[in-house]
Amino acid sequence: RGNTEPARHEDVEHATIITNASSSLRxxxxxxxxxxxxxxxxxxxxxxxxxxxxxxxxxxxxxxxKEQ
Incomplete structure (x- = not known):
């Protein structure tokens, strides 16, 4: 079942949080x-x-x- 050790901070790939899914495309x-x-x-x-x-x-x- 893979590694069962807790994830460490350095193991996680960071992503930018978009706080609202209805944010503009920009x-x-x-x-x-x-x-x-x-x-x-x-x-x-x-x-x-x-x-x-x-x-x-x-x-x-x-x-x-843009194509529309």
Whole structure:
């Protein structure tokens, strides 16, 4: 079942937190660009985890809106 030791701070890849999943595309892009691993953590308004977004996903969304 893999390693059952508790995760240490240095074992965790850090990501920029996007505090609201309804943030603008520009805010999400900024967060993903400024994240050390190119990912942002999406949260709901109540702070619960909604998901993770990768920089590649955000840039695809930006390109898609430019094409419309």
């Amino acid at each position: 805010e999400i892009l900024d967060a993903a660009l400024s994240s050390p691993n190119g990912q942002g953590i999406l949260t709901n308004d109540d702070g619960s985890l909604r998901g993770v977004v990768a920089l590649e996903e955000v840039t695809r969304a930006v390109r898609s809106t």
